[in-house]
Amino acid sequence: MAKQIIKPYFSNWANMEKLVPTEQKSKYLAFRSRYETYLRRVRSLPESPPKIDWERYKKLLPDENIVNKMKSSYEAFQVPFPEDTQTRLIEEQWTNLEPEIKAFCEDIQKDIDEAQKELARIKTLPNFSDMTMEMFGDSYPDLALDSVNKPTFWPHTPQDQLGYKITEAELYSQDDK
Known part of the structure; x- marks a missing residue:
């Protein structure tokens, strides 16, 4: 009877182990050991109860x-x-989550592709020690200092420039300090 009731729920331990974070390995191994001990104990029982000589x-x-x-x-x-009522609910949740997971993976893949393009572009730039201010200005026009069109005073931060006005957020953040 025991062999009919229990079936191995986890069959591919190698794939599952790849998904477990390194800080959770000890808990995973303890769980696997308990599961296998329980499975061996149940499988050692006879399939049907012993016959009684009435x-x-x-x-x-x-x-x-x-x-x-x-x-x-x-x-x-x-x-x-006990009747299994939870497996159906879990499978319904999984079918509802699958499209969200796929959409999330597609969005993340787009971000990965953009990051890889940016990395490829950065790799084409000269070394930092070889780059001049002009090269930096050509590569990053929004970040580079433009002393002809937009001259600034040292240390070239917005707060140290002429005509700078403090915003309310900065004003409140200065009061907290």
Whole structure:
């Protein structure tokens, strides 16, 4: 009976182990050990309960009705096995989440592609030690200092320039300090 009830739920431990973060390995190995111990213990049990020799008991006991009652009660007894109501719900959740996961993966893949393009562009730039201010200005026009069109005062931060006005957010952040 035990072999009919239990089936190995986890079959591909190698793939599962790849998904486990390194800081969780000890918990994963403990879980796997407990699971395999439980599975071995259940599989070691016989498939059906042992047969009872009712005739032998009838001979040993003075009243056969006691044995007949016990036999009918024993045969009528059914071990209640819980009905699985959660697997269906989990599968429904999974089918609802799959499109979201695919959309998320596509968005992330777009970000990865953009990052790889940026890395390829950065690799084409000369080394930092070989780059001049003019080269930097050509590569990053929005970040480079333009002393002809937009001259600035040292240290070239917005707060140190003429005509700078403090915003409310900066004003409140200065009060906290």
